[in-house]
Amino acid sequence: MQLTLTDEQKMIQETVREFVRKELIPLEFEFIRNEREGKTGISKERYKEIQLKGKKAGFWGLSTPEKYGGTGLDLLTRVLINIELGKTIIPFHFGGDADNILYHCNEEQKHKYLYPVINGDRLSCFALTEPGAGSDARNIQTTAIKDGNEWIINGEKIFITNGNEADFAIVFAVTDKGKGGHGGVTCFLVDREMGWKSENIHTIDGWDPASLIFDNVRVPEENILGEVGHGFELGMKWITNGRTIIPARAIGIAERLLQMGIDHSKTRIAFNHPISEYQAIQWMLAESAVEIEASKWLVFNAAYTADIGKPPQYNATIAKLYGSNMVNRVVDRILQIHGGMGLTKELPIELWYRSVRKYRVFEGTDEILKRTIARNLLSEKVKVGSFS
Structure with missing residues (x-):
């Protein structure tokens, strides 16, 4: 049983600690002032600039497998990194990572969704929670009804992180009501251009999630992530x-x-x-x-x-x-x-x-x-x- 960090883990921990000290903590006064005045903590441009500094230092795609251009770090090392990132009030993440379930994309979907997210060209959001299906995730009411080679999605998602900024949503909808529970839920990749709308939700702190509205949004068959009925x-x-x-x-x-x-x-x-x-x-x-x-x-x-x-x-x-x-x-x-x-x-x-x-x-x-x-x-x- 080994309860010590490897030399590499110690080096990564110390490097991220120094990155936080030099690049993020100096921004805290500005962040607090802007938050106090109801403004955005730091601008998107400044955030991107800091992410690129992290990329130059080798911190890009931390959970992304090496075959996709990432560093493929183990979870324990990523835990060490996130402990250090937690030491600043700046809500910062290194770039180049995709939602872990996007690796279930087929080859065509990878080129349209996975790779652009890893490269920082597109942003996704995870849309599972609903007004009546938060803790009870099996109670999803959003539906997807098949119509030829398309699925028509209707429903609402709520408290979705990045929902106002995302280019596409990873949406969970009921495709077979007869199965009940989680057996009839399917996962869809739904581009914003397909018609869903987002509305800002103001919360207790600077986290501003969104409500996503799906009103007869048509999604092609090829946008199913994984298999029909296996989304849960x-x-x-x-x-x-x-x-x-x-x-x-x-x-x-x-x-x-x-x-x-x-x-x-x-x-x-x-x-x-x-x-x-x-x-x-x-x-x-x-x-x-x-x-x-x-x-x-x-x-x-x-x-x-x-x-x-x-x-x-x-x-x-x-x-x-x-x-x-x-x-x-x-x-x-x-x-x-x-x-x-x-x-x-x-x-x-x-x-x-x-x-x-x-x-x-x-x-x-x-x-x-x-x-x-x-x-x-x-x-x-x-x-x-x-x-x-």
């Missing part, structure tokens, strides 16, 4: 991938916050002493450190499980549940340590306070994750005391 399995593969990356980001955020708490407690004087000398403050710091470390190993284990080819769903679910709750507790403590200053929009703490709350909702609410864990235990798919 593809959707679950996409979600499982995110359940490891989300807690990785949470760890990065929590580590940055903890350091802010340590630094502030050493310089803030109350009753003639730095507040770091008071047990109440020390306990908040200690509890945060313990929870961050626990979360880190849960995420590492989930990533390692996937990297050795074992089913990662159970471990990823535990990592996402614990990590998303951990970061909410940490940001609350660090805000408390900063007192009134923690509430101001001069520091990133209040922004993170709002931002991390969504981690407990999207890509599996706390309640759904607990249900998944319990079902695995009750069915004895996972044995109590087993090690994986």
Whole structure:
């Protein structure tokens, strides 16, 4: 059992850490000011410029297999990268990656959708969630009815990340109501020019997802991703991938916050002493450190499980549940340590306070994750005391 990073992983971790320090953290003041004034955090042009700097440094297509021009990094290494990217309030991702299920495209679809996304020429969005089918993803109401060589899609998707900017949507629709549940769901690649509309949804923080409206949108038969009736399995593969990356980001955020708490407690004087000398403050710091470390190993284990080819769903679910709750507790403590200053929009703490709350909702609410864990235990798919 090896619990140390390889030399390559250490080098990548340190390089990304330096990239964040030099390229992203200096933009935080501007980002906070723009967010305070209701403007876009950083411009698309600036974002693209930073992505190209990352590309020049070799950080492009991190999850993209080498045969498609990417680096094909294992999940554990990508977790390390996302921990470092989480240490800035700038919501940044290196370019050159495609939704993992787009690798199920046939050759013709790869040239139209997969390769342009990898090259940064097109943007996709994942459209599964609906007003009545969020946690209950099997309750999809969007329909696709076959008409000759086309399918007519009607319905609404909601809370879709990149939905306002995407060139095409990866859409899940019911193609066989008789099968019920997930058996009659098919996945479609739907270009914006085919007629779907998007509307912005304003949320608690800077995440602005979209509502997608499909009103008799005609999609050619050749735009089916995978096979008819097998779309739900593809959707679950996409979600499982995110359940490891989300807690990785949470760890990065929590580590940055903890350091802010340590630094502030050493310089803030109350009753003639730095507040770091008071047990109440020390306990908040200690509890945060313990929870961050626990979360880190849960995420590492989930990533390692996937990297050795074992089913990662159970471990990823535990990592996402614990990590998303951990970061909410940490940001609350660090805000408390900063007192009134923690509430101001001069520091990133209040922004993170709002931002991390969504981690407990999207890509599996706390309640759904607990249900998944319990079902695995009750069915004895996972044995109590087993090690994986």
